[in-house]
Amino acid sequence: MRTPRIVVMAGSSRRDALSRRIAAACAGPLQAAGADVKLVELADYPAPLYNGDLEAESGLPPGIVELQQVLHACDGLLVVNPEYNGSITPLLKNTLDWCSRPNAADGARSGGAVYAGRAAAVIGTSPGALGGMRVLFHVRDILGYLGMQVIPQQLAIGHADNALGEDGRLRNEAQRAALDALAAALADTARRLRG
Ligand SMILES: Cc1cc2nc3c(=O)[nH]c(=O)nc-3n(C[C@H](O)[C@H](O)[C@H](O)COP(=O)(O)O)c2cc1C
Numbered sequence: 498m499r500t501p502r503i504v505v506m507a508g509s510s511r512r513d514a515l516s517r518r519i520a521a522a523c524a525g526p527l528q529a530a531g532a533d534v535k536l537v538e539l540a541d542y543p544a545p546l547y548n549g550d551l552e553a554e555s556g557l558p559p560g561i562v563e564l565q566q567v568l569h570a571c572d573g574l575l576v577v578n579p580e581y582n583g584s585i586t587p588l589l590k591n592t593l594d595w596c597s598r599p600n601a602a603d604g605a606r607s608g609g610a611v612y613a614g615r616a617a618a619v620i621g622t623s624p625g626a627l628g629g630m631r632v633l634f635h636v637r638d639i640l641g642y643l644g645m646q647v648i649p650q651q652l653a654i655g656h657a658d659n660a661l662g663e664d665g666r667l668r669n670e671a672q673r674a675a676l677d678a679l680a681a682a683l684a685d686t687a688r689r690l691r692g
Pocket residue numbers: 509510511513514515516517579580581582583584622623624625627628629
């Protein structure tokens with residue numbers, strides 16, 4: 498059976514983003530679960546706010562074409578989400594929307610084909626106590642609509658500014674165990690879905 502390839506991305510490109518730090522902390526548990534991990538920084542795949550006129554005039558931004566290829570090559574996606582007013586960040590929604598658009602020059606690796614039939618998992622992060630619990634339901638819904646199989650395991654990491662130790666791992670033992678379980682379930686689901 499093939500090693501599942503998991504893309505990890507944070508919904509923020511802010512320099513000191515807590516979600517980016519937590520996303521980096523997810524690589525170890527996923528690798529321990531037998532996955533190949535690719536950490537994606539959304540800042541490396543820039544795109545303007547989606548507008549149909551822009552798309553009609555210029556097609557897909559080069560960064561989006563590149564990200565579509567990255568997503569198409571993966572078996573599973575882990576999204577680490579900051580919470581904006583109880584919901585998804587505009588950066589993440591914009592990126593997911595652009596990637597859902599077909600690219601006439603590469604129909605097989607664009608549009609819905611970059612999501613369909615792949616496993617996904619969601620984590621919330623916040624400097625507040627609730628850990629972005631509310632964003633999880635929205636992002637789950639969006640990824641499911643895109644054709645991904647979102648696993649039931651999820652994690653909301655509150656006080657995320659103090660969640661990681663010097664070793665870059667979660668300090669809290671229960672959270673570490675929950676992340677290990679999520680990573681194992683995501684790797685296993687990706688493996689079973691994509692063989
Ligand atoms: C527009 C906006 C809305 C926010 N809404 C929430 C919220 O609903 N819940 C929450 O816990 N934090 C909220 N915050 C605070 C963010 O959790 C905090 O800024 C966080 O550090 C952003 O994520 P990042 O560090 O990954 O960039 C909001 C921040 C912004 C800018």
